[in-house]
Amino acid sequence: MSQAPQPQVKAFLDADSETFSYVVSDPQSLKAVIIDPVLDFDYKSGRTATDGAQRLVDYVKTNKLELEWVLETHAHADHLSAAPFIKEALGGRIGIGEHIRDVQKIFKDVFDLEKEFLPNGAQFDHLFSGGETFEVGQMQFRVMHTPGHTPADIAYIINERKAFVGDTLFMPDVGTARCDFPGGSASTLFQSIKKLLALPASTEIYICHDYPPQGRTYECCTTVEAQRQHSKHVHDGVSEAEFVAMREERDAGLAMPRLILPSIQVNIRAGEMPPADAHGKVYLKLPINQL
Numbered sequence: 001m002s003q004a005p006q007p008q009v010k011a012f013l014d015a016d017s018e019t020f021s022y023v024v025s026d027p028q029s030l031k032a033v034i035i036d037p038v039l040d041f042d043y044k045s046g047r048t049a050t051d052g053a054q055r056l057v058d059y060v061k062t063n064k065l066e067l068e069w070v071l072e073t074h075a076h077a078d079h080l081s082a083a084p085f086i087k088e089a090l091g092g093r094i095g096i097g098e099h100i101r102d103v104q105k106i107f108k109d110v111f112d113l114e115k116e117f118l119p120n121g122a123q124f125d126h127l128f129s130g131g132e133t134f135e136v137g138q139m140q141f142r143v144m145h146t147p148g149h150t151p152a153d154i155a156y157i158i159n160e161r162k163a164f165v166g167d168t169l170f171m172p173d174v175g176t177a178r179c180d181f182p183g184g185s186a187s188t189l190f191q192s193i194k195k196l197l198a199l200p201a202s203t204e205i206y207i208c209h210d211y212p213p214q215g216r217t218y219e220c221c222t223t224v225e226a227q228r229q230h231s232k233h234v235h236d237g238v239s240e241a242e243f244v245a246m247r248e249e250r251d252a253g254l255a256m257p258r259l260i261l262p263s264i265q266v267n268i269r270a271g272e273m274p275p276a277d278a279h280g281k282v283y284l285k286l287p288i289n290q291l
Contacts (some may be wrong), residue, residue, distance in 0.1 A: 005080075007139050007158055009206065010059060011220045014052050017079040020220045022164065023062075025065050026137030033136055034092075035156065035164050036073055039082040039271065043259060043286050046284075053082035055283045058173050067092040068136050072124075073208060074153040077181060078257040079262055079270035081194065088228050095126035097154035098147060101125065104268045106182045110282055111206040111265055112283050114275065121271040126257050128154060144198065147247040148189020149177035155196060163199060164206045168192055172218055172226050175233035181260075182291075186247035190240045190251050197234070203227035221290045242251025258290055 010023045017038060025032035034056055040049035041274060060067055066091040070083045081217040083094045104119030113270065121127045130145030146168045154166040155165045167177040168189065176193065196205070203224045210218045228236045257263070264285050266273060272284045 004176040005138075007162065008270065009011070009162065009221075011206070012052070012059075012282075013218055014040075014079065016040070017222070018211060018218070019076075019079050020206070020208055021052075021056060021201055022206060023059055024158065024162075024164075025063070026139050027139030030063070030065050031139075032060060032067050032078070033069040033071050033139075034060075034067060034086055034090075034141035035071045036076070036166065037070065037079040037082040037086050039085065039266075041259060041262060043262070045198060048080070048178070050082060053085050056082075056086065057273055060090055070094045071095040071156060071164075073155065073164065074150050074272075075100060075206075075267040076167075077150075077260040077265060078209070080263050080266045083271035085271075088137045092270035095128055096121075096124050096127040097143070097152045097269070098129050098150040099145070099147065100124065101269065102183060107268055109263050110182070110290050112264075112289055116275070117269075123272065130154070144195060146192035148179055148185055148187075148192045150181055151183040153192070157199070157203075157219075159199070160203070162204045163196060164205065164208075166208045167195060168222075169196065169205060169222075169227060169234075170207055171210055171212070171222055172230040172235075173213055173216070173232060175231060176247065178254055179247055180251035180254070186244040186251075187240060189247070190234070190243045193234050197224055199224050201228070214239075222278050260291065261286060 005027045007026045019038050021037045022035040037053050054200050063284045070086050101121045108275040132143045134141050144155045146153045146155050149167045157163050179189050202225050276282050
C-alpha cells in the first residue's frame with residue numbers, strides 16, 4: 001500500500017512582526033488549515049489592514065484549497081490575529097487551546113474589559129484540549145499543550161512528522177520564548193520543551209517567529225535533532241535549574257513587545273475588535289503601570 005503524500009506547507013513572513021503564518025494542505029483532498037494569521041496594524045495611527053492576510057487567502061484560492069480551520073497556537077502578544085478576516089473570506093472554524101480561558105481571566109482584569117466579555121472561550125469556535133486529535137483530509141492532527149510562554153500555548157503535531165510550535169521554540173541560534181508575561185513560567189516552559197524534544201529526531205519544527213542574528217536570513221523550519229544538538233538555550237545537557245536561571249535573568253532585561261497592548265485585547269476575542277460605542281467607534285485601552 002502506497003503511503004499518503006505528506007502535507008504541503010507554505011510559509012508567509014510578516015516582516016513587521018517577524019511572524020510566520022502557514023497554510024498547510026493535504027495534496028489528495030485539497031483540504032487545508034491556516035496557522036497564526038497576522039492582521040496588519042499601524043500603532044502610530046491605530047489603522048488596520050489586511051494586505052498580509054490577503055496573501056494567504058489568495059494562495060488558498062489559487063490552489064483551489066478548501067479551508068477547514070484557522071488555528072491559533074496561543075493569544076499572541078506581538079501581532080493582531082487576522083482569523084476573522086480569514087474566516088469571512090474562506091470559511092472554516094477558529095480554534096485555540098482550552099486554557100485561553102485562563103489568559104482571558106488574567107487580561108479581563110488588566111484591561112478592565114466590559115462586563116459582557118466572558119472569559120469562557122466562547123469567542124472561539126473550538127477549544128482544543130491537550131491530547132485531542134482531529135483530521136483534515138489525510139492529515140492527522142494531535143494537539144500538545146505546551147504552556148510556559150503563556151498558560152494557553154499549544155502545538156499542532158501533523159502526521160507525527162511536523163510540529164507547529166508557536167512561540168515555545170525559536171531557531172536553535174535564537175533559543176526559546178520569554179516567560180515573563182502574566183501566567184508565564186520558565187519552569188513550565190522547560191517541561192513543555194522537553195515534551196516537544198521527545199518527538200522523533202527527524203520531526204520538523206515550524207516556528208512562529210524568527211529573529212535571525214546578523215548574517216542569516218529568516219528561517220521557519222528546524223528539527224528536533226537540531227534543537228537537541230544546537231539550541232542555545234535547551235540543547236541536551238541543560239538542566240531545568242540552569243534554564244530557569246538563564247530565562248528569568250534574560251526576561252528581566254527585555255522590553256515589552258511593541259504591540260502587546262493592542263494585540264492581547266484583540267486576540268483573546270478570537271481576533272475581533274472590542275464592541276463599538278454608541279457612535280460606532282471602536283477603542284482599545286492603554287493600561288498604565290500594569291505590565
